[in-house]
Amino acid sequence: MAAVSKDATGAKKDDGASVKVVKDGPYLVCGGLPLAKDVIVADDDGSSVGWESKDEFPRRETYALCRCGRSKGAPFCDGTHAKVGFDGTETADHGKFNDRAEIIKGQDLSLSDDRSLCALARFCHNQKGNVWGLTEKSGDPTCKEEAIRQACNCPAGRMVEHDKRTGKPIEPELEPSIGLIEDPEKHVSGPIFLKGGVPLESSDGTLYEKRNRVTLCRCGASRNKPFCDGSHIGAGFDDGDDSLD
Numbered sequence: 357m358a359a360v361s362k363d364a365t366g367a368k369k370d371d372g373a374s375v376k377v378v379k380d381g382p383y384l385v386c387g388g389l390p391l392a393k394d395v396i397v398a399d400d401d402g403s404s405v406g407w408e409s410k411d412e413f414p415r416r417e418t419y420a421l422c423r424c425g426r427s428k429g430a431p432f433c434d435g436t437h438a439k440v441g442f443d444g445t446e447t448a449d450h451g452k453f454n455d456r457a458e459i460i461k462g463q464d465l466s467l468s469d470d471r472s473l474c475a476l477a478r479f480c481h482n483q484k485g486n487v488w489g490l491t492e493k494s495g496d497p498t499c500k501e502e503a504i505r506q507a508c509n510c511p512a513g514r515m516v517e518h519d520k521r522t523g524k525p526i527e528p529e530l531e532p533s534i535g536l537i538e539d540p541e542k543h544v545s546g547p548i549f550l551k552g553g554v555p556l557e558s559s560d561g562t563l564y565e566k567r568n569r570v571t572l573c574r575c576g577a578s579r580n581k582p583f584c585d586g587s588h589i590g591a592g593f594d595d596g597d598d599s600l601d
């Protein structure tokens with residue numbers, strides 16, 4: 357297996373591991389990245405509150421993950437994209453998160469929020485409040501803790517909390533790996549959760565900004581490809597996982 361190290365931001369990276377977007381085709385995964393299901397856990401009110409990891413797949417050095425949402429061998433590509441004429445044109449901005457994000461300044465925390473990356477995982481609000489209001493009241497330790505928890509649970513990395521005094525981002529420790537999101541509360545399968553700062557290469561050979569948390573569309577319906585934009589919910593995407601039954 358490739359060695360794990362840390363980059364300058366403290367995010368772990370797996371040297372040699374990468375994901376490449378294939379034009380109108382799948383994601384090519386290299387470097388033996390672990391693959392498992394990540395199920396969103398909801399409370400009695402339907403708010404997303406945590407993750408359950410299950411069904412780890414046997415390790416493979418390289419594999420191709422379906423991007424069109426039509427493979428009969430999901431989560432792996434079976435070539436269906438070519439038969440159905442999948443248009444996987446990448447429409448996402450190649451710029452930096454910090455250049456797109458809106459800043460919400462609170463008492464102890466500062467929140468960066470890039471709505472274009474929202475994957476509708478719904479960790480940003482529950483009975484305790486929403487991440488924006490909790491950030492504003494982050495002088496209160498309880499509000500601060502909950503704001504950090506909500507932002508760090510966002511798989512898309514739409515939201516990043518910062519320590520207002522030092523300016524340092526607050527990120528969860530994530531091993532370089534891939535999760536296949538399932539969302540039983542909405543009865544849908546969700547995006548690919550790419551974790552731990554794994555390089556993501558566009559079909560044109562350029563690199564997207566390396567980030568600790570990224571969600572990649574695997575239903576084929578996103579208008580912000582290769583990233584998820586929450587369209588899988590409206591599309592009723594189901595990869596056949598039995599946790600949705």
Ligand code: FES
Pocket residue numbers: 475546547548572573574575576577578579583584585586587588589
């Ligand atoms: S998986 Fe979320 S938009 Fe396709």
